[in-house]
Amino acid sequence: MENNVNDISQYKDVWVFAEQRNGHISPVVVELLGEGRRIADETGSNLCAVVLGNNTGSVVDELARYGTDIVYSAESPLLENFTTDAYTKVITDAIREYKPEIVLYGATHVGRDLAPRIAARVNTGLTADCTKLEVDPTDKKLKQTRPAFGGNLMATIICPNHRPQMSTVRPGVMERAKRYETASANVVNIEISLTPSDIRTKVIEIVKSRLNLVSxxxxxxxxxxxxxxxxxxxxxxxxxxxxxxxxxxxxxxxxxxxxxxxxxxxxxxxxxxxxxxxxxxxxxxxxxxxxxxxxxxxxxxxxxxxxxxxxxxxxxxxxxxxxxxxxxxxxxxxxxxxxxxxx
The missing domain is CATH 3.40.50.1220 (TPP-binding domain)
Incomplete structure (x- = not known):
């Protein structure tokens, strides 16, 4: 499927990829939800999170507490551990079906691996390692700012003709979302079409390094x-x-x-x-x-x-x-x- 200028009006809502490990969301996700909430309010759309994994009920509940309107959840034993092939296919299929206008990822090892592959498959642009996001008040396009030329200049980039507008966002630069103990969100269970043959790599063992534990x-x-x-x-x-x-x-x-x-x-x-x-x-x-x-x-x-x-x-x-x-x-x-x- 190829996006073009004629079908941009079909796209709406702000999505945040909710990276998680062992039932715990990455800290950058809370920052993205805070920024996503602001952008969604300025564009008059819903703030949505998309989470992949297996038995992610507790993660869905946690995402709701950070003010999401909708949580898209994809569950499968094949999504238990992150693999580029599986996550790319599932999120690409979901974007094609639900058509979000904006998709934000953390500029983590996972986000930097995943986002460009998805962008290529849905034929849209991607601004990497953003430190600032703004909504243009005239046309509601997303203005994505990132360091350029080794950090000596700041470049602001827009994606005028293709959707979704996609960014990876550097951890530690956005305000964290507020947490509400009694908040709830609508949950949409994504129907996935995924088989073992879709995944070219297999996770044999996960080894937690004892080196460089700095966070x-x-x-x-x-x-x-x-x-x-x-x-x-x-x-x-x-x-x-x-x-x-x-x-x-x-x-x-x-x-x-x-x-x-x-x-x-x-x-x-x-x-x-x-x-x-x-x-x-x-x-x-x-x-x-x-x-x-x-x-x-x-x-x-x-x-x-x-x-x-x-x-x-x-x-x-x-x-x-x-x-x-x-x-x-x-x-x-x-x-x-x-x-x-x-x-």
Missing amino acids: LGEAEVIVSGGKGLGNPEGFTMLRKLADTLGGVVGASRAAVDAGWIDHSHQVGQTGTTVKPRIYIACGISGAIQHLAGMSDSDIIIAVNKNPDAPIFNVADYGIVGDVNEVVPALTDAFAEFRLQAAN
Whole structure:
């Protein structure tokens, strides 16, 4: 089936792909539902979630509590674990049948794998890794903004002639949806046409890696380091502070490029965009790409020996000094505070 300008009027509603594992929705889904609710209200349409899996009743109930009007549910033992073939076919068939106007995915490993395949099959466009979504007040088209040229420019893209309008959205940049304990949603059970022969790969075993357990997008506290640490051993010092505060360790692109820490810790436009309650930047000068990835944090504390470092322009609290002296002092102070609070 090919979309064209003549059948755009058939498409309506905002869909959010509700990525889930073991009955728990991904944190980015809650952000997408918050953004989707705003877009649906501005376009006068329904906010819908689409969830695939096996025995997903609890997930459907949870999605309803975040304000969805309709939950599209596809259940099958063949959907128990994510496979590109199965999920692509089921969602493609559902889009062709129900015709959503907008479909949003998290820019996760799954979303980045799934969205372009679906876009190709339904002959529509896809804007990847969006950091901002707006509805054009004149024609209600979706304006999708993403970093371009390594984060040095921001590009706004529209999809004027094909539907649905599709975006993957970077985790950590949108406001989370409000949760309502008594909310309910209409549930539509998707009739699926899926056989084992449709799936070219088979999941033999799921191995949970014990490496790189950092989850920047969900962290309440992040202690990040940059080249100002002086050497990779500086991250050992930051981990002590992060552990004391119950947080995780982040890093600037410069520190990652230097090989001091794994890319999974990188904060910024080319890493992970974060909005923790507390963000402590240690030895980070504040390049624009980094600031774009953390400037929405509730409280920003900067430690840098250069009083003119750009990071101080966004910091709520600034400490001018040597990180190798300041960070251990902060660690000791917070540890003492926790000890007193416990007693």
